[in-house]
Amino acid sequence: MNKQELLNIIKTKLTEKIQSFENLIAETRASSNDTKSSMGDKYETGREMLQQEINNLQRQLNESLNQQSVIQKISTEPSDKVQNGSLVKTDKGLFYIAVSVGEIISENRKVMTVSAESPLVKAMSGKKEGDTFAVNAMIQTIQKIE
Structure with a gap:
């Protein structure tokens, strides 16, 4: 089995995941701005919920970016013992x-x-x-x- 091919599949999945999180964050921010400009203070709770959602998405995006960083260091060289990249x-x-x-x-x-x-x-x-x-x-x- 080709480890380089596996690595490429993982890189593609991570890139797609990161792009998806970035899009979701942008959409959620846009909806948060709409709420802010068109509604009064009684919708403060709604804005807070949107901010929590943005924070959650940002946390997931950061995790995916960390995974992408880890994957850059993975070796595809053969190994005789179990280790990262095996x-x-x-x-x-x-x-x-x-x-x-x-x-x-x-x-x-x-x-x-x-x-x-x-x-x-x-x-x-x-x-x-x-x-x-x-x-x-x-x-x-x-x-x-x-």
């Missing part, structure tokens, strides 16, 4: 350690993207092919690391 096949699934953007499909195979901060990755970090690890009482065996 593609790990276990008896339970295929995992790409980078940032978490959910399941992606590459070469007609499902790959779950996971963050290095996830409990799954922390449990398998530093392990080699043939090693086992457990997460939530589920034991998995590492079959292959790329």
Whole structure:
């Protein structure tokens, strides 16, 4: 499986996600300005709710920008142990350690993207092919690391 292709898919997903958040923030700000100019003080609560929504969207945008920063540092070089940038096949699934953007499909195979901060990755970090690890009482065996 081509790790560079996986990385490109993740970069595309993150770029789309960032663009979506930026658009939502702009639309919410515009609606907040409309509320401010056309309505009186009794709609202060509505404006506050819109501001909270903008803050929430901004937080999600910042998280996506942080993920984009992390992805720039990911190496596609082969590895003999589990680390950031590894593609790990276990008896339970295929995992790409980078940032978490959910399941992606590459070469007609499902790959779950996971963050290095996830409990799954922390449990398998530093392990080699043939090693086992457990997460939530589920034991998995590492079959292959790329």
